Amino acid sequence: MQSLPHALVxxxxxxxxxxxxxxxxxxxxxxxxIEGDAFHPAANIAKMRxxxxxxxxxxxxxxxxxxxxxxxxxxxxxRPVLACSALKRRYRDQxxxxxxxxxxxxxxxxxxxAADRVxxxxxxxxxxxxxxxxxxxxxxxxxxxxxxxxxxxxxxxDIATAALRNWSDPSAAPSR
Numbered sequence: 695m696q697s698l699p700h701a702l703v704x705x706x707x708x709x710x711x712x713x714x715x716x717x718x719x720x721x722x723x724x725x726x727x728i729e730g731d732a733f734h735p736a737a738n739i740a741k742m743r744x745x746x747x748x749x750x751x752x753x754x755x756x757x758x759x760x761x762x763x764x765x766x767x768x769x770x771x772x773r774p775v776l777a778c779s780a781l782k783r784r785y786r787d788q789x790x791x792x793x794x795x796x797x798x799x800x801x802x803x804x805x806x807x808a809a810d811r812v813x814x815x816x817x818x819x820x821x822x823x824x825x826x827x828x829x830x831x832x833x834x835x836x837x838x839x840x841x842x843x844x845x846x847x848x849x850x851x852d853i854a855t856a857a858l859r860n861w862s863d864p865s866a867a868p869s870r
Contacts, residue, residue, distance in 0.1 A: 697861060698723065698773075698858065698861040699797030699840065699861065700773065700793070700795060701773065701774045701775070701793045701796050701797070702716075702719060702773075702774070702775045702797045702798070702799060702857075703776045703777075703778055703786075703798045704716040704719065704776070705781075705786075705798055706779065706800055707781070707825065707828040707829060707832060708824065708825055709803065709810075709811035709812040710801035710803040710808060711850065711853070712777040713731075713777045715799065715853050715854060715857075716776070718853070718854040719799070719854050720775045722854055722858060723773055723775075725774060725775045726767055726773065726774050727775055728763055728767070728775065728776040728777070728778075729777050730756075730777050730778030730779070731777075734756055735755070737752075738756060745824065747824055747827035747830075750782075753785060754788075757778075757785055757789060758788070760789065761788060761789050761791065761792025761793065764776055764789065764796070765793050768793055780798070781828065782832075783833045783835070786798065786838070796840060797861065798835055799842050799844060800834070800835050800836065800843045800844065801846035802843055802844065802845055802846055803845075803846035803847065805825065805826070805829050807846070808825050808828070809825045812825050842857050842860045842861075844856050
């Protein structure tokens with residue numbers, strides 16, 4: 695049996711449910727939630743609020759800080775679960791360099807569903823106008839080692855169950 699990684703990243707485009715799923719996984723494994731949005735510098739948040747997408751240089755320091763946080767949690771014996779978009783392969787690889795063996799839960803969602811969900815949020819700095827830029831940057835991680843791809847339209851409980859089942863029973867196919 696394949697064991698649960700020491701650290702997980704719940705990833706995907708805006709509106710896919712990263713935080714909700716990460717919270718559900720944390721509750722089931724006794725882990726520690728790391729909310730990636732809380733680590734964005736003020737300049738990144740201001741840029742997004744203004745409707746300007748982040749670029750690779752905006753994300754580099756943020757991802758470095760997230761990798762450091764993940765590694766510190768693992769070193770302290772904690773089981774961190776990071777909610778983070780991790781849209782590009784190089785972003786995921788940057789996090790993997792910080793924590794070898796890092797697992798990813800990719801919440802797959804259509805552009806229309808993401809736009810609808812983001813438009814309904816009232817308490818987040820990411821406007822619906824940036825959803826298209828998220829899909830433009832997204833490099834699907836499906837097929838990468840340590841990645842479980844799950845349909846983000848499933849219930850949060852079903853997503854958490856499917857994700858954790860993947861690591862406790864490698865013969866269980868991930869939900870799509």
